[in-house]
Amino acid sequence: MSRENTTxxxxxxxxxxxxxxxxxxxxxxxxxxxxxxxxEELLPSLQDNNSMRQVMNVACLPGIVGYSLAMPDIxxxxxxxxxxxxxxxxxxxxxxxxxxxYDINCGVRLxxxxxxxxxxxxxIPRLVxxxxxxxxxxxxxxxxxxxxxxxxxxxxxxxxARWAVGEGYGRQxxxxxxxxxxxxxxxxxxxxxxxxxxxxxRQVGTLGSGNHFxxxxxxxxxxxxxxxxILGLFPDQLLVLIHTGxxxxxxxxxxxxLKVMNRATGKYQIDIPDRQLACTPxxxxxGQDYLAAMACAANYAWAxxxxxxxxxxxxxxxxxxxxxxELGFFLIYDVCHNIAKIEEHVVEGKPRRVCxxxxxxxxxxxxxxxxxxxxxxxxxxPVLVPGDMGRYSFLLVGTETAMEATFGSTCHGAGRVMSxxxxxxxxxxxxxxxxxxxxxxxxxxxxxxTMAEEMPHSYKxxxxxxxxxxxxxxxxxxxxxxxxxxxxx
Amino acid sequence: xxTREIEHTADLxxxxxxxxxxxxxxxxxxxxxxxxxxxxxxNPKEKIAVSAMGQGWEELFHAWLCELLAQFNLKGFGGKxxxxxxxxxxxxxxxxxxxxxxxxxxRFYTEIKGVTYHDFKVWQEDGMWRARVIFDV
Numbered sequence: 001m002s003r004e005n006t007t008x009x010x011x012x013x014x015x016x017x018x019x020x021x022x023x024x025x026x027x028x029x030x031x032x033x034x035x036x037x038x039x040e041e042l043l044p045s046l047q048d049n050n051s052m053r054q055v056m057n058v059a060c061l062p063g064i065v066g067y068s069l070a071m072p073d074i075x076x077x078x079x080x081x082x083x084x085x086x087x088x089x090x091x092x093x094x095x096x097x098x099x100x101x102y103d104i105n106c107g108v109r110l111x112x113x114x115x116x117x118x119x120x121x122x123x124i125p126r127l128v129x130x131x132x133x134x135x136x137x138x139x140x141x142x143x144x145x146x147x148x149x150x151x152x153x154x155x156x157x158x159x160x161a162r163w164a165v166g167e168g169y170g171r172q173x174x175x176x177x178x179x180x181x182x183x184x185x186x187x188x189x190x191x192x193x194x195x196x197x198x199x200x201x202r203q204v205g206t207l208g209s210g211n212h213f214x215x216x217x218x219x220x221x222x223x224x225x226x227x228x229x230i231l232g233l234f235p236d237q238l239l240v241l242i243h244t245g246x247x248x249x250x251x252x253x254x255x256x257x258l259k260v261m262n263r264a265t266g267k268y269q270i271d272i273p274d275r276q277l278a279c280t281p282x283x284x285x286x287g288q289d290y291l292a293a294m295a296c297a298a299n300y301a302w303a304x305x306x307x308x309x310x311x312x313x314x315x316x317x318x319x320x321x322x323x324x325x326e327l328g329f330f331l332i333y334d335v336c337h338n339i340a341k342i343e344e345h346v347v348e349g350k351p352r353r354v355c356x357x358x359x360x361x362x363x364x365x366x367x368x369x370x371x372x373x374x375x376x377x378x379x380x381x382p383v384l385v386p387g388d389m390g391r392y393s394f395l396l397v398g399t400e401t402a403m404e405a406t407f408g409s410t411c412h413g414a415g416r417v418m419s420x421x422x423x424x425x426x427x428x429x430x431x432x433x434x435x436x437x438x439x440x441x442x443x444x445x446x447x448x449x450t451m452a453e454e455m456p457h458s459y460k461x462x463x464x465x466x467x468x469x470x471x472x473x474x475x476x477x478x479x480x481x482x483x484x485x486x487x488x489x
Numbered sequence: 490x491x492t493r494e495i496e497h498t499a500d501l502x503x504x505x506x507x508x509x510x511x512x513x514x515x516x517x518x519x520x521x522x523x524x525x526x527x528x529x530x531x532n533p534k535e536k537i538a539v540s541a542m543g544q545g546w547e548e549l550f551h552a553w554l555c556e557l558l559a560q561f562n563l564k565g566f567g568g569k570x571x572x573x574x575x576x577x578x579x580x581x582x583x584x585x586x587x588x589x590x591x592x593x594x595x596r597f598y599t600e601i602k603g604v605t606y607h608d609f610k611v612w613q614e615d616g617m618w619r620a621r622v623i624f625d626v
Contacts, residue, residue, distance in 0.1 A: 048498075075499055078606075079607055102603040138597055195559065209599050254602075255603050275607070275609060276606040446597060447599070
């Protein structure tokens with residue numbers, strides 16, 4: 001592999017554009033070039049070609065603007081690569097559920113506390129146990145709250161996190177610290193199937209399985225003091241990180257609309273290189289219906305994370321025997337990393353309305369952007385990037401460069417480097433509990449198999465991922481935190 | 490009849506090879522349930538009927554897998570054994586023996602979010618039926 005100007009993984013040629021940026025030139029049916037952010041260190045993880053092929057496939061979609069982009073945590077997904085970003089012209093482009101994924105509005109929220117790790121270190125096992133018993137996790141888990149009525153569910157789908165706050169889960173001010181205030185407008189529950197609605201009734205307040213988790217972390221390093229102060233961070237502070245999405249309701253909505261898109265792709269005579277990229281013009285009735293159904297699922301995810309956060313606060317209060325005021329359980333921010341959003345961006349010097357698909361990528365708006373909370377206007381939008389469960393996670397902020405180069409987007413996580421089967425094989429010789437304890441993490445989980453697939457060796461080093469985006473000027477590191485407790489499905 | 494796991498970075502995939510088409514559908518059903526939970530622990534004490542519709546073998550196979558997944562997602566039902574009762578070009582009917590799964594008694598593996606179309610294929614080769622499917626997990 002040449003390190004100079006071009007490199008090839010089999011037949012795919014990469015041209016180096018800048019130190020951290022590689023381009024796949026237009027070829028075949030590609031309407032725009034592909035662009036991948038990767039350091040020299042991360043580049044070998046692309047060698048299998050599958051994820052690069054997916055970047056090229058996305059570049060073939062009608063109305064794509066600028067580049068088919070991939071963040072440094074790129075890995076092989078289905079349809080879009082995970083870590084993929086694509087903006088489609090609102091008037092002439094398409095929307096694809098494959099660019100959002102089954103877990104619509106899968107995302108992360110970060111909560112700060114007033115606690116200092118060394119003061120509560122001994123109570124971490126009890127905290128983890130309390131969190132594990134009050135927040136259902138694992139395959140098919142049912143809600144932390146009783147089954148809701150269909151009427152309540154419809155309200156939840158319209159109001160998102162606001163519904164949860166109205167039901168007593170969290171505080172009104174939490175809503176300021178979520179993308180879109182915790183509810184996408186235009187949600188229409190009439191577009192969801194009975195099956196999707198049925199699946200949603202019992203899963204509010206559940207983590208799920210796979211890579212979803214709730215983590216207690218401690219602030220290990222602060223890179224930018226001013227930003228950290230504004231975000232309420234201090235050294236050795238205890239934080240809570242929640243990673244989950246729209247659960248069965250979102251998965252079912254994706255499945256239902258893939259069928260709609262399969263028909264629409266034929267109806268509008270759209271040529272696609274992978275059936276999972278089935279799509280429709282954004283402005284078509286099918287496109288508008290998908291946006292309204294997707295908004296329902298996105299709102300479900302915000303309500304889900306809101307309920308989980310509230311349950312976590314109660315568990316902390318119970319175990320530590322302190323007041324809410326002493327605990328200071330405040331939401332720093334909540335981001336989506338599987339979503340399509342209609343946004344305004346400047347393209348070739350002109351403002352343009354686009355549908356930005358972020359599939360395993362996070363919005364990273366710059367300082368002074370009107371869509372970020374007033375309290376953060378001077379520093380930019382917080383971006384939450386979880387790593388693997390044994391190393392560390394990062395808090396970043398967005399930049400103006402992100403607006404110019406990536407439609408205001410950055411990475412979303414570490415990115416897998418090996419298949420689940422390989423991970424399980426390697427994990428076979430490892431005592432998971434001992435290994436997590438060796439790393440200073442108290443872990444409670446439902447399934448050993450999931451843990452085996454999610455061990456740190458399965459992932460890239462997230463530090464290399466966020467460093468790439470820092471050097472490229474796309475997002476800036478504010479703090480790093482290390483897990484001390486984790487619950488998983 | 491063979492089923493093997495496909496190496497996929499983020500998700501889970503299987504490739505199945507059988508001598509006949511109905512075997513492909515029954516083997517896929519058992520493999521799918523085996524990805525969700527350990528089939529060894531499942532007592533095949535209940536029988537449920539599952540059917541699906543789709544245009545052509547590929548669509549029918551996809552619809553069948555989605556329908557099986559729905560049995561788990563909506564009813565918590567985990568299958569151990571499958572028998573295809575009827576297989577026409579647009580409709581499949583099968584019987585699944587298993588039971589409702591329970592976190593206390595059964596060993597769960599992973600949650601399957603969806604049956605993707607990425608690299609999805611049903612085809613005939615060298616006199617054998619083959620299918621390739623990647624599940625989002």
